[in-house]
Amino acid sequence: MAEKLNKLPKVTEYFCDEDQFSPGNACCPGCIMELNLRLVSKIMGKDSILLGTPGCSAPTIHGQNDRAWHKHSYYACVMTGVASSATGLARYYKKAGIDATIVCHTGDGCAQDIGIQTISGAAERNENIIYICYDNEGYMNTGVQRSSATPYGAATSTTPVGLKSIGKTTNSKNMPMIMAMHDIPYVATATLSHLEDYAKKLTKAKEMVKQGFVYLHVFCPCTVGWKVKPDSSITVCRAAVQSNYFPLWEVGNGAYRITQPVAKPKPINEMLKLIGKFNHLKDQEISVLQQQSDNRFSILQALCSIRA
Amino acid sequence: MTARSKNIKVITGNTAAAYAVLRCRPDVVSAYPITPQSELVEQLAKFHADGLLDCEYVAVEGENSAQNVACAAVMAGGRAFTATSSYGLVYMYDTMLQTSGYRAPLVMVNVNREPPGIHAVYSGQQDMICTRDSGWIQIVVENCQEILDTIIMSYRLAEDYDIQLPVMVNYDGYYLSFLAESVDIPEQEDVDRFLAPLKEQPQRMKLVAGAGTGCGSHGIGMGFVEYRKKHMAAMERSKELWDKIDQDFKNEFGRGYGGQIESYRCDDADIVLVATGSAVGTARTVIDAKREQGIKVGLVKLRFFRPFPVEKLCHILKGKKAIGVLDRSICFGWNCGPVFQEVCALTRHIGIMPMLSFIDGLANMDITKEHISGMVDEIYKASQNKPYQELTWLP
Numbered sequence: 283m284a285e286k287l288n289k290l291p292k293v294t295e296y297f298c299d300e301d302q303f304s305p306g307n308a309c310c311p312g313c314i315m316e317l318n319l320r321l322v323s324k325i326m327g328k329d330s331i332l333l334g335t336p337g338c339s340a341p342t343i344h345g346q347n348d349r350a351w352h353k354h355s356y357y358a359c360v361m362t363g364v365a366s367s368a369t370g371l372a373r374y375y376k377k378a379g380i381d382a383t384i385v386c387h388t389g390d391g392c393a394q395d396i397g398i399q400t401i402s403g404a405a406e407r408n409e410n411i412i413y414i415c416y417d418n419e420g421y422m423n424t425g426v427q428r429s430s431a432t433p434y435g436a437a438t439s440t441t442p443v444g445l446k447s448i449g450k451t452t453n454s455k456n457m458p459m460i461m462a463m464h465d466i467p468y469v470a471t472a473t474l475s476h477l478e479d480y481a482k483k484l485t486k487a488k489e490m491v492k493q494g495f496v497y498l499h500v501f502c503p504c505t506v507g508w509k510v511k512p513d514s515s516i517t518v519c520r521a522a523v524q525s526n527y528f529p530l531w532e533v534g535n536g537a538y539r540i541t542q543p544v545a546k547p548k549p550i551n552e553m554l555k556l557i558g559k560f561n562h563l564k565d566q567e568i569s570v571l572q573q574q575s576d577n578r579f580s581i582l583q584a585l586c587s588i589r590a
Numbered sequence: 591m592t593a594r595s596k597n598i599k600v601i602t603g604n605t606a607a608a609y610a611v612l613r614c615r616p617d618v619v620s621a622y623p624i625t626p627q628s629e630l631v632e633q634l635a636k637f638h639a640d641g642l643l644d645c646e647y648v649a650v651e652g653e654n655s656a657q658n659v660a661c662a663a664v665m666a667g668g669r670a671f672t673a674t675s676s677y678g679l680v681y682m683y684d685t686m687l688q689t690s691g692y693r694a695p696l697v698m699v700n701v702n703r704e705p706p707g708i709h710a711v712y713s714g715q716q717d718m719i720c721t722r723d724s725g726w727i728q729i730v731v732e733n734c735q736e737i738l739d740t741i742i743m744s745y746r747l748a749e750d751y752d753i754q755l756p757v758m759v760n761y762d763g764y765y766l767s768f769l770a771e772s773v774d775i776p777e778q779e780d781v782d783r784f785l786a787p788l789k790e791q792p793q794r795m796k797l798v799a800g801a802g803t804g805c806g807s808h809g810i811g812m813g814f815v816e817y818r819k820k821h822m823a824a825m826e827r828s829k830e831l832w833d834k835i836d837q838d839f840k841n842e843f844g845r846g847y848g849g850q851i852e853s854y855r856c857d858d859a860d861i862v863l864v865a866t867g868s869a870v871g872t873a874r875t876v877i878d879a880k881r882e883q884g885i886k887v888g889l890v891k892l893r894f895f896r897p898f899p900v901e902k903l904c905h906i907l908k909g910k911k912a913i914g915v916l917d918r919s920i921c922f923g924w925n926c927g928p929v930f931q932e933v934c935a936l937t938r939h940i941g942i943m944p945m946l947s948f949i950d951g952l953a954n955m956d957i958t959k960e961h962i963s964g965m966v967d968e969i970y971k972a973s974q975n976k977p978y979q980e981l982t983w984l985p
Contacts, residue, residue: 329800344807355799357665358806360684363658366650370618370662370670371797373646377617377668382799400658403651 296481297324303352308341312505312512314474314519315416316342319387321477322414323354325484330383332356333368335397337389338423338504339416361396364388365404368411376410383412383488390417390431394457401497405464408494412487415457416502426507430455434574435567436559438507443562453574458499459581462533467493470532470541473501475519479530479541490534501528509558521553526579531586538585550575592783592842597775603766606734606773607673607699607759608633610741612643613781614697617668620648620659625711626763627675627701634671653678657685657698664694665805667796669745672696675763676703676717683721689756690725692805693821695748695794696756697741702730702867702918703763704953712954713763715867716919718895719928725821727757727828728896730866731847734771737761739845740893742781746835751791753828755821760895762918764954765868776843784842825897832894850899852891855881856906859888861969864903864933865916866892869950869957873916876962887966898932904939911973912944914965918951926981944972950984961985 302323309316315338323330332354334343342351344358359367368384375382393401393415401413420438421427428438433454437443441450462469468490472480480500487496503510503518510518522528523542527550530542550572554560563571601609607630611619619638621631637643646663650656653674660670674682679700689696704714718728727747731740737759744757761767797803833849840846852870855877856862865873870891877889890906892899907913917927924931930947937943948965951957961984972978 331797331799340808344804353802355797355801356804357662357797358804359658360688362654363685363688366655366658367662369648369650369655370620370659370664371666373618373648373659374663374666374668374670375799377646378666380799399652400655403655406651407648 293477299328314515333386365401386413391421391429405495412496414498418504422504422507461497466495468496473519603734604629606738610738616671618646618663618670620656624678626767653682657682661689673699675701693754697744701763710953719919730760732870762868850894854889856888860886860911862888864890908940914946914969
């Protein structure tokens with residue numbers, strides 16, 4: 283038995299509860315958003331309350347399907363009202379002396395477009411809530427439209443490639459950095475190719491939420507919207523980390539730290555090749571994206587050096 | 591009447607509302623300031639800062655969040671309060687629909703003001719009209735004392751196990767929000783006793799951590815239809831209960847408002863004017879004067895706007911020779927006032943008679959005694975089978 287346990291992946295050491303989800307999956311083949319949510323559930327524990335909104339995680343969180351579900355208590359919100367609804371729950375439970383972990387789980391469209399005001403407000407008030415944004419770089423659930431998380435050059439249904447268009451012409455918002463600038467107790471990035479790193483951050487989030495607002499930004503490729511092979515989502519995650527396109531970092535109480543430093547970063551093109559939405563890009567456009575990625579990483583490095 | 595002590599203060603409508611909220615002991619107050627409501631949320635912040643109001647006071651970053659915070663707090667099992675006006679009301683509209691759809695018994699004050707379109711930081715009931723089909727119970731009141739009393743009564747209605755619907759208490763911006771008059775502030779123990787019956791009822795469903803409870807699953811097919819039908823049925827039930835709560839309040843505090851509507855000198859009247867809000871006081875004075883001139887005119891003060899007090903109105907209006915309706919808002923697409931349009935819909939119960947629409951008091955234009963006198967004259971003319979104007983804009 284002991285031998286068998288030793289073979290379990292290390293990430294299981296962070297689990298505090300059994301799987302709260304039923305077998306089956308309401309998501310598209312190869313989707314890792316659902317894997318993400320199961321991991322969150324196992325580490326946050328069965329008594330955490332999940333908040334969601336219409337989007338890809340809606341089928342899983344609040345039952346937009348009759349196939350797979352969970353045993354958590356949950357609260358479905360309008361897209362403008364996730365962090366504010368979480369505030370309402372957290373404040374009432376505080377007043378009533380009830381201990382509950384409040385976990386918001388939405389896509390980037392909600393977190394950094396239509397719901398950014400309410401997240402920013404809740405962060406500024408330092409509410410005791412955990413907000414997890416699964417970033418699939420656009421409105422995937424409604425048919426792959428662009429969001430403010432869609433990167434330069436990506437083809438989406440509202441930034442299509444055409445004779446006069448190369449796809450999206452502006453950069454994405456650097457949402458985790460925007461949240462870090464709120465000076466909240468804890469902000470981190472994570473992705474599904476680095477499960478232990480993510481698990482540590484979730485465990486830390488559960489602790490830090492006692493001090494106030496916690497924001498986790500999770501890179502979460504969409505196989506359908508990004509035109510990625512169903513078996514390649516995790517490969518894309520790893521490539522994003524190894525090219526510093528999506529560096530894994532955290533900031534707790536003002537101290538920035540890259541949690542998975544990459545010794546020899548690969549060119550961003552290594553990742554782009556795996557993703558169909560970038561297939562049309564030429565060298566010049568790829569270099570724009572590379573430059574933007576490098577700039578962001580330099581800022582992160584500078585922040586990390588402040589207290590190093 | 592068991593509550594006897596008098597604690598009279600000269601306070602504004604906004605302050606009266608704040609005292610009502612204080613007495614109702616909410617768990618969570620979410621608030622965002624807007625003219626002409628700001629004084630209300632400032633007063634609540636002061637009560638909270640002074641330790642008088644033991645609640646979580648959430649100073650949100652916008653009205654949309656104010657509504658979300660309050661709705662979630664109620665769904666978690668708490669008592670919540672929020673207040674807004676005009677732009678704020680329409681900015682929280684998506685969540686207002688969620689609040690009523692969730693059957694969250696929230697009480698909210700809306701201080702009536704002209705909504706966006708033509709910029710006007712002025713009184714008008716158009717904001718309330720914009721949200722008429724939101725599934726909320728909507729009440730309009732006339733004076734500062736009624737503001738205070740109605741908020742207290744509204745918690746009894748909203749949180750009643752058989753109702754579980756949000757209630758919006760409306761009062762005219764400026765004319766009531768900033769009007770100072772003497773208000774009797776009830777004792778805490780008396781309000782506690784008045785709200786106590788709620789505790790004896792079955793507990794409503796709430797969101798409990800670890801219990802596998804949920805809010806807002808997709809209402810698929812028949813589940814959706816059943817939910818809608820039950821919502822509508824609860825709203826219908828609220829009419830009779832509101833009349834009873836009003837009576838209970840009168841027994842306890844000595845002040846009653848007639849429930850869904852107040853009928854003034856209507857019994858022997860030939861003609862009737864229907865009005866809402868602060869204009870009713872002015873109208874009452876005019877009705878008395880006209881009575882002295884021999885015109886048999888009555889007045890109906892509409893307190894419930896949603897649900898519409900169909901039965902009560904039919905009972906009073908049936909057999910009258912002409913009816914006029916005073917609106918402080920307009921009804922796009924029907925070329926009349928909104929309440930007028932709804933009163934017209936009663937004809938299938940009360941038959942055909944001349945009905946006159948008066949639009950007055952938009953954007954802080956005073957509804958004067960002269961205006962109302964002219965309205966009564968026109969309604970009287972119509973009752974005498976003389977030519978009359980169906981729609982009149984004033985001034």
